[in-house]
Amino acid sequence: MTAQGSSQAGNNLDPWYHHYAERAAGLRASEVRALFAVASRPEVVSLAGGMPFVAALPPDLVVNAMERVMREQGPVALQYGSGQGVPALREQILDVMALEGIRAHADDVVVTTGSQHALELVSKLFLDPGDVVISEGPSYVTAMVIFKSYQAEVDHVPMDEHGLIPEALREHIAQLRATGKTIKFLYTIPNFHNPAGVTLSWERRIEILEICRANNILVLEDNPYGLLYFDRPAPAAMRSLEQDGVVYLGTFSKTLAPGFRVGWALAPHAIREKLVLANEAAVLSPSSFSQLVISEYLATANWKAQINTFRGVYHERKNALLNALDEYLPELTWTNPNGGFYVWVTLPPLLNSKAMLPRAVKELVAYTPGTAFFANGDGQQNIRLSFCYPTPAEIRVGVRRLATVVRDELDLLETFAGTGSLDPVRTPGRFNPLPTDIS
């Protein structure tokens, strides 16, 4: 029976059900996605999303850049461009990366439709069905969606307060290879990790690069938050230590605005050539208009001062979040990020972050359950709280509401203690994938 024949026999409501590629089975709506709809109701304090606070960007900076671009380079801005991106912007991207210790050549930069699309293109280029991507556990939701969409498996290596644990990485590599698995790359977010909020130490950057070099594993370094540090900069990028074994991903979504969809990959030469071809196949060229506006902004505005403004906004909000947690939920533990958007919270034993979410939304506060950040069902005892978008006052209200929910859950638990599992989705014994010393 051909595929066409079998599809005629399908009883699904979708007449094309049997026509999809095998990889389409991996494309499912994420838990975070469903949350966006809920959290957009104005009465809900959302500690769930990852939206940058773009209102901290003076609109005139953008309007002025746009006007100059249209006046001076209108026909270029409106036209198709190079599949690799605007040369002037690629040069300016070198200046941005230099702030994190990276020295590179503009030839090795590929501009993409947000760094998300760089992740997609790298995955398309490297992942065969059954391949393994190693990542931190927890890890970035929509990276894992991509890996699964290319039928790869995600293997989570644990972290502690200094980031990914090198010894655990060694063990995982050995175990995976012992079972015949093909490891294609290590996907890592070294700075102000999403969702864990921790930063990989300098010593571990060196050690992890050594492990990957020795094992011939490519490193995919995803660094959207690096410049948004609070007290002190993060250690230099892993790419600053190793050129041939690292594909580095950067973005303007957090230091300027995500609405332009402009990010980039910095890749070893041969990989970069293939990335350009994949980029051309996917979108012909990234938006000329968006690229030229950002290039003009970088050339004429004080973009470093603007990043400092963003850092101040997010630092204040992180403090508001931790202070509120101290005040309202002292019995929980959490990470203390030195930058970025996220705090990773560990609930008391037996609380289930996913099961608790509907009750939280009823109390008008939203968060992301920890399970969203694991490919293997872990994270049930964790939640991610975002401090990037709500104001300090809203954050305080949100945590107070969350405290009510947690108290009610604990009360319920006490009431039903000894009567068995409170909730059928709970799986006792897999509650706390992060070491308890993380906070």
Add this chain to the structure above:
Amino acid sequence: MTAQGSSQAGNNLDPWYHHYAERAAGLRASEVRALFAVASRPEVVSLAGGMPFVAALPPDLVVNAMERVMREQGPVALQYGSGQGVPALREQILDVMALEGIRAHADDVVVTTGSQHALELVSKLFLDPGDVVISEGPSYVTAMVIFKSYQAEVDHVPMDEHGLIPEALREHIAQLRATGKTIKFLYTIPNFHNPAGVTLSWERRIEILEICRANNILVLEDNPYGLLYFDRPAPAAMRSLEQDGVVYLGTFSKTLAPGFRVGWALAPHAIREKLVLANEAAVLSPSSFSQLVISEYLATANWKAQINTFRGVYHERKNALLNALDEYLPELTWTNPNGGFYVWVTLPPLLNSKAMLPRAVKELVAYTPGTAFFANGDGQQNIRLSFCYPTPAEIRVGVRRLATVVRDELDLLETFAGTGSLDPVRTPGRFNPLPTDIS
């Protein structure tokens, strides 16, 4: 030996050579791509590219739309958006499609990063290695690059002056199925075909949809040029006749400007849901900024008058091209498109379009050799001439130069007649894939 092991044994200069996915082998630089570099030299008249003449768009229309967007919706324009696209724009896209007879619901529209990305997402969703995509022969270069990047095969069905030949389609389907092949979809450009310049007749639209329905084959209707007709509109879109079996692709790249990278797919409901998930995985959301600027432009500018302006520009240029061909190259045959950007030219027997190209560029005229538009090596006797970007005067100069090249080639051929193959890449007997009555 694991893949890691084999890569260590690799002697390629790229240390990651053995790490790429199997599909990466399909990503090669197209012939058209290499041409872009050559054709961009100012002294060359390029009849090769497919760049719209964006200078025909008054810049103020765009600047005004941008300013209003930033003033009234700045924080939305700068932020992430929905993976499906801005709702107001999806409603306006219905008005655009209504001009070609399509009635639809905004729920079934997915905004993409140019219609190229819709093509990529549909391919990712449907194509397993070894699957077959049926397309016209010749077909759009970068569609075939995508199909190959998902390890699918392209099967070309011949066209004549009325477009794809239904009887040939029937035969190809039967032959493919007889050899056990899985046909995933028919990829077709019914209006002002790229590169063939022909338009599928109304009767054939009906017949081809019947064939695909009877054979359970999805139709991917790619319609970038439909509104750019010259004397009379093309027949209504295939999607106007059939909802459940057609994924329709549209774009603002030709009716407004490609620099924004905004296109769309209109898909049956279940496919649309999966396309949104694939879009989110690939880029999180299409550019809010680009979408809002286009939405504002559609709401406030006379966009239909602007399309009429474009139609006038391209009509004049097509006439210039055909008049020049009549005058300078009367011994050739060519199609007479009623819209779009392209004329498909058939060279005299034994001339080889690819081998002739370097000589043409030396004479300061560029075209695209027909072989670029076939997955199977056909098209050696054809060239595609684009009339979209150069002025009528430039077109005339370009064709005069091309005539010199063709004459020189024919002279050479006469001189060496009887001495065997003039050029090692020639494969006599596969010269003319389009029936000779096409012009």
